[in-house]
Amino acid sequence: MKIALIGAFGHQGYVVNGVREMPDCEITAVAVGEKGEDVSKLIPGIKGIKGTEPRVYEDWREMLDKEKPFAVGVSPMYCNHQKISVECLKRGIHVMCEKPVAMNMDELAELKEVYGKSDAEFVGMHAMRYQANFRAAHDAVKAGLIGRPILMNSQKSYAFSLQRPQFYKERSKFGGTICWVAVHALDWTYWVMGGFKSIYAAHSRIGNMGYGDCESSGVIAFTFSDGGQGCINFDFLKASTDKIAQDRCRIAGEKGVIEVYDKRAFIVTHDAELRELELKPEESFFKAFIKSIKGEGDCLLNAEDTFEVTRLALLARDSADKDILIKT
Amino acid sequence: MKIALIGAFGHQGYVVNGVREMPDCEITAVAVGEKGEDVSKLIPGIKGIKGTEPRVYEDWREMLDKEKPFAVGVSPMYCNHQKISVECLKRGIHVMCEKPVAMNMDELAELKEVYGKSDAEFVGMHAMRYQANFRAAHDAVKAGLIGRPILMNSQKSYAFSLQRPQFYKERSKFGGTICWVAVHALDWTYWVMGGFKSIYAAHSRIGNMGYGDCESSGVIAFTFSDGGQGCINFDFLKASTDKIAQDRCRIAGEKGVIEVYDKRAFIVTHDAELRELELKPEESFFKAFIKSIKGEGDCLLNAEDTFEVTRLALLARDSADKDILIKT
Incomplete structure (x- = not known):
């Protein structure tokens, strides 16, 4: 093909x-x-x-x-x-x-x-669904290991440099840091927790190395349609010497807590002490996409998910631009 | 005396x-x-x-x-x-x-x-100003080690049990989880970043072990008067077997990032790899308070700070109760 x-x-x-x-x-x-x-x-x-x-x-x-x-x-x-x-x-x-x-x-x-x-x-x-640690966290929640999930908070942190494309300076070409960075965390949050009810976001350009419109950092807080709430902090402020993967999430539920930290995933529950979740070998996202088209399997992400997560990111960007709360 | x-x-x-x-x-x-x-x-x-x-x-x-x-x-x-x-x-x-x-x-x-x-x-x-790890993080920011701080996110997580006082079930007696748990994080955020401009919060009671009004968890997002933004996630969902201190904060600035994690504090900057911040021996908060009254030293917290942080917590509680954004 x-x-x-x-x-x-x-x-x-x-x-x-x-x-x-x-x-x-x-x-x-x-x-x-x-x-x-x-x-x-x-x-x-x-x-x-x-x-x-x-x-x-x-x-x-x-x-x-x-x-x-x-x-x-x-x-x-x-x-x-x-x-x-x-x-x-x-x-x-x-x-x-x-x-x-x-x-x-x-x-x-x-x-x-x-x-x-x-x-x-x-x-x-939105390839992080295929990253082994986030996938393990998702699967553990869906398997009921922490009971009903209630609170989910995440971090998406990228390093910035003057080597980033020049079009990052213009909102009309780049789209904004919420749509480029935080959208990953919105995607994995939506994957685990389902639809959003309210969204409030804030972002700023301080420390953006002269990159015009490009936001250096921000936060998003939200409530879920099925109950509970969460937040995301995102930034381009990762230190250039930092060797730790700074994409994280924490999901707190009725029976315990799951965390993704530095390429690994952990669980601690009321019944059992902290242990590491087993990670499956990583699969190719594109291969899964092509196979799903051919009817040979499911892809972890589809068009409808993509559209909804994009909508959430655009709403969050609007909330941050206008400093308003948005009911979705 | x-x-x-x-x-x-x-x-x-x-x-x-x-x-x-x-x-x-x-x-x-x-x-x-x-x-x-x-x-x-x-x-x-x-x-x-x-x-x-x-x-x-x-x-x-x-x-x-x-x-x-x-x-x-x-x-x-x-x-x-x-x-x-x-x-x-x-x-x-x-x-x-x-x-x-x-x-x-x-x-x-x-x-x-x-x-x-x-x-x-x-x-x-608000005794966490006297906890050695949070104090070290505060002092490192004030010493300019990460340049201008821009993004600050925190976690305050307590374990719940059926041994908690029965009055936690009633808002009019307990005050709410934002005012009891999240207020610590509001205090250390205010200490590092100064005044707030906008506040949005959400909380829920799911998984509260039958404790009526008592919120199990929530989030607060805010912008700072001096620029930048932050968020807090807080909960009573800490697993009873969890041995890690779950009070955390992360401060990302123009030159690097400081983190408080599990009784320690770390810094990583564009110039230098990850290192642990030295912690001073812990001082007694009450002793410092009494000494400040006697004119023998400063206390890290005073009445004005207490009033402002209480105001921020009450605004956040109001935001969460009504699902509204509040300009402070």
Whole structure:
């Protein structure tokens, strides 16, 4: 099956690594997301797979129409995510798209509408569901190990540097730190706890290394439709010398607490002392996505999840921009 | 100097342990906070200090008038905190009072007014400023080790059990979990970051072991007057087998991150890898309070701090009760 890539920002690695594991897949083409984008850094990785030499296109529409790929990894400058995804879906081409999949509610509505009319599948790159520690925490909650979960708080912390793309400086191109960083934590929270009832968020640009609109940090607090509440703190303030994975979550329930910390997951309950949760071998997100399309298994994330988590992120961004509480 | 205790709930241990370290102080009297309260559990600890046998009073007003103590530790059922503190201050007796020092804004306003007219000093039992790890984190921020602090998030987690006093079931007697548990985190946040601009909070009673009004858990998100933002997650859901101290905070700044975790404090910056902050020997909060009254040193907390942190907790409680955002 022919797989193509559009754009070289973000996490095309998920797609490339997935193709590596699938004997019947090949990356046959790479297109720039917009004029002047350099996609050359992707080529060596692709050539490493079965010696494939992908065709490089300066026009992604031309690539779609000529190559007719089975599926596309979409990861150009973030403001182009929705437009390209829509064109793929209209052509019946399956899409795995970098987040945020829409820059505003209008884009999200159009994307949902086009998806509804398309036979193609769509999913956002909320890949942390496939990270072994978060998956173990999720599965332990669903297995009832801490009883009813009540309180869930998370941290998503990235390091910043002056090497980040220049478009991070503009909200209209980058989308904001809530939609790029905190959205991962919104996704895993939604996965574990279900829908949100109220959202309040705050963010600031202090310490953003001169990156204009780009928020350095923020917080989101929320209540869940099924009861209970949670919060997220997110930032680009991770120290450059910090060797600990700073993506964390803690889920406190009626019978105990589960924590994800530094690539591991732990549980402590009223009945049993602290122990580490066993992690399953990590699976490829893209491979699971393709297999689910072929009816050979389930993917941990689908289009509806992607749309809802994107909506939550856009609501949180709006709450933070306006300093208002939003009932969802 | 004569020190007295009123009530045996909460943290009278701060007072008893402080007196132990002061040769010129003695606990001469103990009074019940209200009819039928059992204060006998305090007596063995007090008798251990210089063999003092305190007089026990069934009426705390009578005790105040007869004993005329220099200072009083006030820790009865929580709804009696303000009333007793007001009476002490009116008599010119210094007070260290368990939190919350007021159950609502009216009580807080009266307490502030009475304090303003009194020559006596007043402080709430926000003792975590004297816990060596939180103090080290505070001092490191103030020394500029992480540059400007921007994002501060905290956790306060207590274990619950059916042994908790029955009055926790009633909001009018207990005050709510924000005012009893989260208020510590509000205090150390205010200490490090200064005043708050916006507050949103949520709490719930799920999993509260049948304790009526008592909230099992919640979150508070806020922005700071000086810029930046933070959040707190708090709960009574600590697993009974958990041996790790679950009071934590993380302060992310322009130059690095400081964390308090399990009785220790750590720093990691863009310039230097993770290292542990040195902890000073722990000082007695009550002793520092008495010394500050005598002009022999500063106390890390004063009446104004206590009033402001109480106000923030009451605003947060109101936000959570009504699901509204509050501009302070």
